[in-house]
Amino acid sequence: MAKKNKEQKKITKKLLNKYRLVILNEDTFEERISFKLNRLNVFVMVTITSIVLVAGTTFLIAFTPLREYIPGYSSTSLNLRANRLVATTDSLESVININQEYYKSIRKVLTGDVKTVEFDIDSAIQSQKLNPEEVDLKPSEQDIKLREEVSKEDKYSLFESEKSSSDFSLFPPVKGNITSTYNINEKHYGIDVAVPKDTPVKAASSGTVIFSEWTAETGHVIILKHSNNLLTVYKHNASLTKQQGEQVKAGEVIATAGSTGELSTGPHLHFELWRDGYPTDPSNFIDFEQ
Numbered sequence: 001m002a003k004k005n006k007e008q009k010k011i012t013k014k015l016l017n018k019y020r021l022v023i024l025n026e027d028t029f030e031e032r033i034s035f036k037l038n039r040l041n042v043f044v045m046v047t048i049t050s051i052v053l054v055a056g057t058t059f060l061i062a063f064t065p066l067r068e069y070i071p072g073y074s075s076t077s078l079n080l081r082a083n084r085l086v087a088t089t090d091s092l093e094s095v096i097n098i099n100q101e102y103y104k105s106i107r108k109v110l111t112g113d114v115k116t117v118e119f120d121i122d123s124a125i126q127s128q129k130l131n132p133e134e135v136d137l138k139p140s141e142q143d144i145k146l147r148e149e150v151s152k153e154d155k156y157s158l159f160e161s162e163k164s165s166s167d168f169s170l171f172p173p174v175k176g177n178i179t180s181t182y183n184i185n186e187k188h189y190g191i192d193v194a195v196p197k198d199t200p201v202k203a204a205s206s207g208t209v210i211f212s213e214w215t216a217e218t219g220h221v222i223i224l225k226h227s228n229n230l231l232t233v234y235k236h237n238a239s240l241t242k243q244q245g246e247q248v249k250a251g252e253v254i255a256t257a258g259s260t261g262e263l264s265t266g267p268h269l270h271f272e273l274w275r276d277g278y279p280t281d282p283s284n285f286i287d288f289e290q
Helices: 002-016 039-063 065-069 076-111 121-127 141-156 160-165
Strands: 018-024 031-038 177-180 190-194 200-202 207-215 219-226 230-240 253-257 268-275 278-280
Antiparallel strands (some): 018 031, 200 253, 207 219, 230 253, 230 268
């Protein structure tokens, strides 16, 4: 026990032994600076200095832009630019996908590549066969309320619902005799209206010009995009007065009628009406007769 106490006192004495650190002028041995130290003070100072250095380095790395100069750490501005590029890329990809679908529908209009739907009449009849005894013909309360609402709408709305479904076919592009009608079996997806050469061709509805070019088969062609995913097509024109990207109003002159293109046999307007990428008979919505 006494030996152990002696060793502890010896260690304590070593730690507390005072030393003097003197800085002298080498030539004149003049004392410039002196410090009184002991081992304990030196240990404490080194420990505190190490802790301060570690804390300061951590702070600089975590909270200042200096970390960008350390290998392995990326720049904050670079990360922001990368995130913006990713967001922009996603947006562009969505726009490209939408445009590709849109261009497909335009290609259908120009090439007439439309697939007809095969309808199996036997399977349709079979699917509609019902057992009258299993059908409850009594109207429900919801059915009665719905009929009353529809009746009121028919009485006071002035057929607004029917008008909204056909408000895109209000203006005939030209007036004349229909020489060729709509016939999907012969891939004639529009109607031909005979008119004198240079007759003004007018927009059937307000919209945007999405195509205004020359094609070998159909001559000068202009295509307008309207609301409700509707396209109107005007072919065999003598000249075009509107360019791609321009906005037009209903009844505004967009071309002059002619007989251009390999498929034309005389001055006329070939007019097509497309909705959701499929052709529709224009004569169901527009009166072309004079």
